[in-house]
Amino acid sequence: MKLAVVSILPFSLFFLSQLSVLSLSERCNPKDKKALLEIKKGLGNPYDLITWDPKTDCCTDWAKVTLSCDDKTNRVTTLSFFNIDSVGHLSPAIGDLPYLQSLDIDNVRNLSGPIPPTIAKLSKLTFLRISQTNISGPVPEFLSKLKNITYINLSYGSLVGTIPPSLSQLTNLEFLRLDRNKLTGTIPQSLSKLAPKLTYLYLGHNQLTGIVPTSFTGWSFDTIDLSRNMLEGDISFLFGKDKTTYEMLLDHNKFAFDFSKLTFGKGLWRLDLNHNKIYGSLPPSLTKQPWQLFNVSYNRLCGKIPQGGSMQRCDQHCYFHNKCLCDAPLPPCK
Ligand SMILES: *[C@@H]1O[C@H](CO)[C@@H](O)[C@H](O)[C@H]1NC(C)=O
Ligand SMILES: *[C@@H]1O[C@H](CO)[C@@H](O)[C@H](O)[C@H]1NC(C)=O
Ligand SMILES: *[C@@H]1O[C@H](CO)[C@@H](O)[C@H](O)[C@H]1NC(C)=O
Ligand SMILES: *[C@@H]1O[C@H](CO)[C@@H](O)[C@H](O)[C@H]1NC(C)=O
Ligand SMILES: *[C@@H]1O[C@H](CO)[C@@H](O)[C@H](O)[C@H]1NC(C)=O
Numbered sequence: 001m002k003l004a005v006v007s008i009l010p011f012s013l014f015f016l017s018q019l020s021v022l023s024l025s026e027r028c029n030p031k032d033k034k035a036l037l038e039i040k041k042g043l044g045n046p047y048d049l050i051t052w053d054p055k056t057d058c059c060t061d062w063a064k065v066t067l068s069c070d071d072k073t074n075r076v077t078t079l080s081f082f083n084i085d086s087v088g089h090l091s092p093a094i095g096d097l098p099y100l101q102s103l104d105i106d107n108v109r110n111l112s113g114p115i116p117p118t119i120a121k122l123s124k125l126t127f128l129r130i131s132q133t134n135i136s137g138p139v140p141e142f143l144s145k146l147k148n149i150t151y152i153n154l155s156y157g158s159l160v161g162t163i164p165p166s167l168s169q170l171t172n173l174e175f176l177r178l179d180r181n182k183l184t185g186t187i188p189q190s191l192s193k194l195a196p197k198l199t200y201l202y203l204g205h206n207q208l209t210g211i212v213p214t215s216f217t218g219w220s221f222d223t224i225d226l227s228r229n230m231l232e233g234d235i236s237f238l239f240g241k242d243k244t245t246y247e248m249l250l251d252h253n254k255f256a257f258d259f260s261k262l263t264f265g266k267g268l269w270r271l272d273l274n275h276n277k278i279y280g281s282l283p284p285s286l287t288k289q290p291w292q293l294f295n296v297s298y299n300r301l302c303g304k305i306p307q308g309g310s311m312q313r314c315d316q317h318c319y320f321h322n323k324c325l326c327d328a329p330l331p332p333c334k
Helices: 002-008 012-025 030-042 092-096 117-121 141-145 165-169 189-194 284-288
Strands: 067-069 076-082 102-113 127-138 151-153 158-161 175-177 200-202 209-211 223-225 230-233 247-249 270-272 293-295 300-304 324-326
Touching: 030 076, 030 092, 092 117, 117 141, 141 165, 165 189
Parallel strands: 076 102, 102 127, 127 151, 127 158, 151 175, 175 200, 200 223, 209 230, 223 247, 247 270, 270 293, 300 324
Antiparallel strands: 067 076
16 A cells, blocks of 8 residues: 555655654554544544544644653553533543553533443553543442542532442542432441541532441541432531541531530531531530631521621521521520
């Protein structure tokens, strides 16, 4: 074929020699290029990936925002798709990028279909975000094979099913975000095995039921978001003087416990408990906390709102609809 082209078009000799220079010096590993082109096809050949041209070098010529190669091995190590106008799925060919450390897909709204099982082959993966997509199916069991992973963010998707207990095998995990999907079932007891390394846990805006596992006692998250589920029971064990937690989003559940007995870590500054079944009174020690957010509206609390500190920072909307709370910002006690 090469000969035929040369004989038909003499000037193409120059062109061909240029090409062979390019392919000799091309950094892009041919296996990586093959996988990347499959991925592009899976995404529906979006315009945003127009630079992904099979004739050019993926490491040097393809848009830097979308991928990068390692300087020594020339293998693809990061893949990022942000705000891409694409209608398609994530190709199983993703598993054929064995050097991939970071896969970051954010705001690719019409990306649908499940997370391909071949992701389990990416043993070097440390960062996985597939967020603000229409990705569906379960939170896959096979994620537990990604032993090096420190960050998982699958928020704002259409994931269904339960949280796999096997995620507890990800002993390097620091950050887990599964919020804003359609997950059901209970929070697995086994997740407590991820303490103390896992410090960010976001499970909010799902349809989770049952109690928060008591195996979480003694665990200090930086942030815990369980908001807008159907969780119930006593979660006072998440609180305590020795906790380093600074943000607890627990609103819109069915939690029921006596607030008067709680103590708080020094750093706690965001606490949202609105729409639960919490009873008792607000302890005076609350005035010592540096509240940026404190919301206990729509509960069954009673008694005087402690005055001072950051307690009056928020208006009545943080306290209204309780059994008998009173004093500023609500009307005075009788
Ligand atoms: C994505 O889906 C929405 C809703 O179905 C549609 O309006 C929009 O045009 C789609 N985007 C693309 C790039 O096709
Ligand atoms: C999201 O995915 C589902 C199937 O999983 C499909 O029915 C729906 O049309 C998709 N929505 C968009 C906006 O792509
Ligand atoms: C995790 O990463 C280290 C260092 O990059 C590597 O040596 C090790 O093989 C990886 N573990 C797995 C399970 O691939
Ligand atoms: C997870 O993804 C969401 C949506 O893209 C983003 O807003 C959030 O910051 C991510 N989480 C973190 C803290 O990296
Ligand atoms: C507190 O919760 C109520 C709902 O019960 C909401 O209307 C209000 O905006 C919230 N305020 C803040 C500051 O979060």
